[in-house]
Amino acid sequence: MIVTNLETVPGKAIDEHYGIVQGSTIRAKHVGRDMMASLKNIFGGELKGYTELLVESREEALSRMIRQAQEMGANAIVNVRFSTSSVAQGAAEILAYGTAVKVS
Amino acid sequence: MFEIIFILGGAYLIGTAVERKHYRSIAAREKETLRVPISTRKTVQEGDQQRISEATLAYGSVVVSIDRFKRFLAGLRNIFGGEVASYASLIDRARREAFLRMKESHPHADYFVNCRIETSTLSNGQGRAVGTVEVLAYGTAIYLSK
Numbered sequence: 578m579i580v581t582n583l584e585t586v587p588g589k590a591i592d593e594h595y596g597i598v599q600g601s602t603i604r605a606k607h608v609g610r611d612m613m614a615s616l617k618n619i620f621g622g623e624l625k626g627y628t629e630l631l632v633e634s635r636e637e638a639l640s641r642m643i644r645q646a647q648e649m650g651a652n653a654i655v656n657v658r659f660s661t662s663s664v665a666q667g668a669a670e671i672l673a674y675g676t677a678v679k680v681s
Numbered sequence: 682m683f684e685i686i687f688i689l690g691g692a693y694l695i696g697t698a699v700e701r702k703h704y705r706s707i708a709a710r711e712k713e714t715l716r717v718p719i720s721t722r723k724t725v726q727e728g729d730q731q732r733i734s735e736a737t738l739a740y741g742s743v744v745v746s747i748d749r750f751k752r753f754l755a756g757l758r759n760i761f762g763g764e765v766a767s768y769a770s771l772i773d774r775a776r777r778e779a780f781l782r783m784k785e786s787h788p789h790a791d792y793f794v795n796c797r798i799e800t801s802t803l804s805n806g807q808g809r810a811v812g813t814v815e816v817l818a819y820g821t822a823i824y825l826s827k
Binding site: 581583584586621622657659661662663 | 691695699733738742743746748751799802803815819
């Protein structure tokens, strides 16, 4: 599966469009991590626990999107975009979406 | 009162030291990865169309939070207005760090195209909450066949 945020796959031609595919996940912070983060908050800087959490969620969202594209029979996803929104206090939604295509 | 001064003072000293160390690391790593260009163009470079062996999604992200002292300064700024310089350096280093992580996730790529930056607020710093932002940098890593 070729995943790119370009509008085409460089060096390949798009034969067929399958429409939008998407994957999303909503993650809540874990209490232990939250406590560490609130300590860290006094001094500022990177909150590693949260960075990891969001990286994991983004990978999950991407793999859900890829699974949906595979079910459609696509072999590439182009024009991929990410979006993050906080849906509730302490929870974030990560969304990845793109267009499933067949290239050759 | 004494407690507040103690926390603010500690936040100022440690926060500034952390920021300086981070800027040094960013500068060194930016120099190291200088040979790999990143651009916001949507197409690959002229004449590379036939030489591409792989094009794949690359991303890097970082979550940063403001320290208590800077938050206090920003609070003062809200009274008088003007540029909130204490937040600017935080966001600046977060963005540069995110781009570096994107580059470092594909160390052998020849260049990156269609790079985008997205910033989202995880907590806005109102009330007891402290301002925390996530910065995500993403783009397409291009590998050329040698």
